[in-house]
Amino acid sequence: MAYQNILVTREENIGIVTFNRPKVLNALNHTTMEELSAAVDELAADSGVRCIILTGAGERAFVAGADINELHALASAGAAAEFAAWGQSILFKIENLSKPVIAAINGYALGGGCELSMACDIRIAADSAKLGQPEIDLGILPGYGGTQRLPRLVGEGRAKWLILSGERISAQEALRIGLVDFVVPAAELLNAAKDLARIIANKAPLAVAWAKRSINVGTETDLVTACAYEASQFGLVCSTEDRVEGTSAFLEKRPAHFKGK
Numbered sequence: 469m470a471y472q473n474i475l476v477t478r479e480e481n482i483g484i485v486t487f488n489r490p491k492v493l494n495a496l497n498h499t500t501m502e503e504l505s506a507a508v509d510e511l512a513a514d515s516g517v518r519c520i521i522l523t524g525a526g527e528r529a530f531v532a533g534a535d536i537n538e539l540h541a542l543a544s545a546g547a548a549a550e551f552a553a554w555g556q557s558i559l560f561k562i563e564n565l566s567k568p569v570i571a572a573i574n575g576y577a578l579g580g581g582c583e584l585s586m587a588c589d590i591r592i593a594a595d596s597a598k599l600g601q602p603e604i605d606l607g608i609l610p611g612y613g614g615t616q617r618l619p620r621l622v623g624e625g626r627a628k629w630l631i632l633s634g635e636r637i638s639a640q641e642a643l644r645i646g647l648v649d650f651v652v653p654a655a656e657l658l659n660a661a662k663d664l665a666r667i668i669a670n671k672a673p674l675a676v677a678w679a680k681r682s683i684n685v686g687t688e689t690d691l692v693t694a695c696a697y698e699a700s701q702f703g704l705v706c707s708t709e710d711r712v713e714g715t716s717a718f719l720e721k722r723p724a725h726f727k728g729k
């Protein structure tokens with residue numbers, strides 16, 4: 469598919485999606501969301517891709533939010549609710565993808581941009597990045613899962629602080645409260661994301677996919693049920709050729725060659 473608002477590239481076994489509307493700080497309009505959804509499908513179906521990075525073009529923004537022109541033009545409560553639910557379904561697709569997704573936050577990650585990063589598995593931020601949920605300043609509230617994922621990540625009080633005040637925080641503050649996982653110098657961001665993606669991409673793909681699923685399912689349920697689910701996934705992963713390869717390689721003191729089988 470030809471994309472207008474994003475770039476989709478591949479490096480070794482890593483897929484990179486770059487939001488590419490730098491003039492509007494990579495704001496997410498309807499077309500960009502449609503393209504993001506298509507790119508995720510494309511990279512999911514590509515067996516050569518084992519890990520995905522999302523980032524923004526230019527030095528200023530990862531994604532500065534949903535496109536406010538489109539929010540301004542929303543005609544009815546029903547249309548707005550539907551628009552939000554549709555966007556949420558794309559973020560769920562990222563969250564539930566069998567391949568890990570890393571957000572490389574190179575600048576502003578505001579509103580829908582912060583929400584998008586929270587649907588990713590791991591967030592690495594440039595030291596110059598700014599994050600926040602400033603929807604309150606527009607007379608609205610987060611609609612791409614921010615009221616739900618933010619408290620799960622940083623706790624209810626901090627989520628209420630950020631969502632009710634609209635305050636934008638530094639990458640260091642985001643690290644302190646657990647909104648991002650790593651902060652690196654801006655010039656090193658993409659390489660840091662690629663280094664991590666490469667490490668993950670060379671692990672056993674089914675073990676990676678099912679470990680991700682076990683964490684996702686488990687963190688949304690009680691501990692006993694979650695551990696039972698983990699045991700079922702452990703059983704499943706032990707039926708793979710990669711389990712035989714990984715354990716044999718260790719015992720034979722050689723590198724493992726995983727096939728995703």
Ligand code: CO8
Binds near residue numbers: 551603
């Ligand atoms: N939408 C559309 N255009 C934008 C956006 C945006 N979110 N953000 C920036 N732009 C545009 C600006 O209008 C400006 O355009 P122009 O050059 O034509 O005037 C250009 O990008 C550059 O921006 P600024 O001149 O404002 O740059 P500054 O450095 O002065 O400020 C900021 C940078 C602080 C990032 C500022 O642009 C800003 O506050 N942007 C808006 C951030 C925001 O409020 N984001 C949340 C949007 S709401 C949202 O994401 C809801 C998600 C859920 C929706 C669910 C239903 C669809």
